[in-house]
Amino acid sequence: MKAGKDHDYAALIKSDRVHSRLYVDPQIFADEIQTIFGRGWVYVGHEGEVPKAGDYVLKRIGRQPVIMVRDHDGRVRLLLNRCRHRAATVCAEERGNARAFRCAYHGWTFRLNGELSGIPFPDAYGRNFHKRDFGLTSVPRVASYRGFVFGSLSPAGVTLEEHLGRAARELDLFVGLSRPEDVEVRAGINKYDYRGNWKLAVENSMDGYHPNFTHQSFVAELLHKIRSNPSPEHRSAFNPKSFSPGGGISRDLGNGHVMLDYGFRMYDPLNRDALPAVRATTPAGAQNLAELARRFGSERAADMLREGCTHTLIFPNLILIGVQIRVVQPISINQTQVCLYPTTLKWLPEEVNAIRLRCHEAFFGSASFGGTDDVEIFERVQAGLMADVDPWLLLSRGMHRERRDEEGLTVGDISDELTQRAIWRQWKRVMVQEHPAGSRRARSTRSRLARDEVEHERATAK
Numbered sequence: 001m002k003a004g005k006d007h008d009y010a011a012l013i014k015s016d017r018v019h020s021r022l023y024v025d026p027q028i029f030a031d032e033i034q035t036i037f038g039r040g041w042v043y044v045g046h047e048g049e050v051p052k053a054g055d056y057v058l059k060r061i062g063r064q065p066v067i068m069v070r071d072h073d074g075r076v077r078l079l080l081n082r083c084r085h086r087a088a089t090v091c092a093e094e095r096g097n098a099r100a101f102r103c104a105y106h107g108w109t110f111r112l113n114g115e116l117s118g119i120p121f122p123d124a125y126g127r128n129f130h131k132r133d134f135g136l137t138s139v140p141r142v143a144s145y146r147g148f149v150f151g152s153l154s155p156a157g158v159t160l161e162e163h164l165g166r167a168a169r170e171l172d173l174f175v176g177l178s179r180p181e182d183v184e185v186r187a188g189i190n191k192y193d194y195r196g197n198w199k200l201a202v203e204n205s206m207d208g209y210h211p212n213f214t215h216q217s218f219v220a221e222l223l224h225k226i227r228s229n230p231s232p233e234h235r236s237a238f239n240p241k242s243f244s245p246g247g248g249i250s251r252d253l254g255n256g257h258v259m260l261d262y263g264f265r266m267y268d269p270l271n272r273d274a275l276p277a278v279r280a281t282t283p284a285g286a287q288n289l290a291e292l293a294r295r296f297g298s299e300r301a302a303d304m305l306r307e308g309c310t311h312t313l314i315f316p317n318l319i320l321i322g323v324q325i326r327v328v329q330p331i332s333i334n335q336t337q338v339c340l341y342p343t344t345l346k347w348l349p350e351e352v353n354a355i356r357l358r359c360h361e362a363f364f365g366s367a368s369f370g371g372t373d374d375v376e377i378f379e380r381v382q383a384g385l386m387a388d389v390d391p392w393l394l395l396s397r398g399m400h401r402e403r404r405d406e407e408g409l410t411v412g413d414i415s416d417e418l419t420q421r422a423i424w425r426q427w428k429r430v431m432v433q434e435h436p437a438g439s440r441r442a443r444s445t446r447s448r449l450a451r452d453e454v455e456h457e458r459a460t461a462k
């Protein structure tokens with residue numbers, strides 16, 4: 001049976017709520033993998049993870065194993081990690097430096113650019129066999145922006161530029177306007193798994209409502225430090241009467257890309273030491289710093305470089321928070337892996353790069369104030385979803401106060417669920433396009449939902 005005929009996705013996602021089934025139904029997971037991860041642009045890795053020829057890291061697009069490798073010509077390639085003989089993976093180490101990939105099963109060997117270079121006892125294949133026909137398969141479309149490498153398993157579709165749209169400017173800010181070779185991903189990975197659906201981590205990363213509660217101890221400590229030693233920036237931004245004392249807004253960037261704009265420093269106040277001054281160590285870095293200072297003022301530019309410039313989701317699963325690149329990897333309907341890669345910039349002095357890493361660890365490290373709280377919540381949500389007598393999750397917060405900013409983008413308050421609604425709109429657009437509602441099974445989803453609602457109303461009326 002062709003996947004994707006089971007559900008009427010338009011009926012499962014309403015403007016102000018979504019249905020539990022989207023997080024618990026294995027058929028829906030299969031459709032997502034086939035459609036969202038099988039056709040669209042998916043972030044794979046940053047060029048800074050493979051700075052030298054032969055450097056490689058193992059990645060995934062959806063569930064397909066991929067090797068991201070820098071070849072001898074300096075080009076970053078995405079090769080499917082599947083031997084062209086009988087499908088064994090040809091690379092088993094998660095990262096390293098290689099001269100070639102040799103399959104452990106029967107010894108076929110592939111160059112860094114994927115070409116098949118050697119076969120043991122090749123005469124057994126006869127004269128019509130050509131090695132050039134059996135290189136490792138490249139991901140059909142590969143494109144990069146500021147060193148962020150994306151792949152698409154579909155040979156056709158919108159360009160990466162079209163997919164990123166306005167969100168590209170957030171990638172510019174994340175890397176401090178740096179060239180790809182100035183972005184370093186050399187500080188290791190924080191990695192965690194949880195027993196829950198992948199979309200819980202995606203939605204949560206752009207949820208400005210939860211920190212005061214889920215991260216209560218962090219927020220209390222942060223506010224204490226800000227109150228006892230406020231910076232000039234905090235003095236002007238800080239309003240203790242507001243829900244979010246620093247103000248800030250949520251913003252829909254289009255195509256499912258969304259952001260939270262906190263507008264002030266989050267993590268620095270936890271570091272007691274005086275913060276080192278930001279300065280550039282290269283001419284290109286000096287240009288970047290000058291440009292950031294021109295746009296944001298020199299104090300804010302320095303803060304942004306020390307603790308990160310944006311808080312953005314690139315649909316479907318790339319998240320940029322603080323100085324970290326975060327990737328949410330779906331494993332199954334109720335199993336997810338999350339990888340956090342803190343970054344440094346080559347043109348910043350070492351002491352500033354060290355501050356970037358300390359700010360990251362304070363909230364996101366494995367023994368941190370924050371990241372662990374969220375994982376606990378994901379598992380509680382997944383457990384709660386099992387109670388589906390009333391199966392809708394409410395996402396209406398702040399709908400009545402959505403507004404346009406000067407760029408024409410839809411914005412809301414920082415704690416509004418504008419971001420979740422925008423993510424789901426894109427999810428629905430993509431899934432409905434691939435799985436139109438006219439199929440027999442889609443009609444049956446609709447009638448099942450209608451029947452559920454009638455039964456629920458009957459039960460609650462008793």
Ligand code: FES
Binds near residue numbers: 085087104
């Ligand atoms: S499966 Fe790779 S050489 Fe046989």
Ligand SMILES: [Fe+2]
Binds near residue numbers: 214215374
């Ligand atoms: Fe959180």
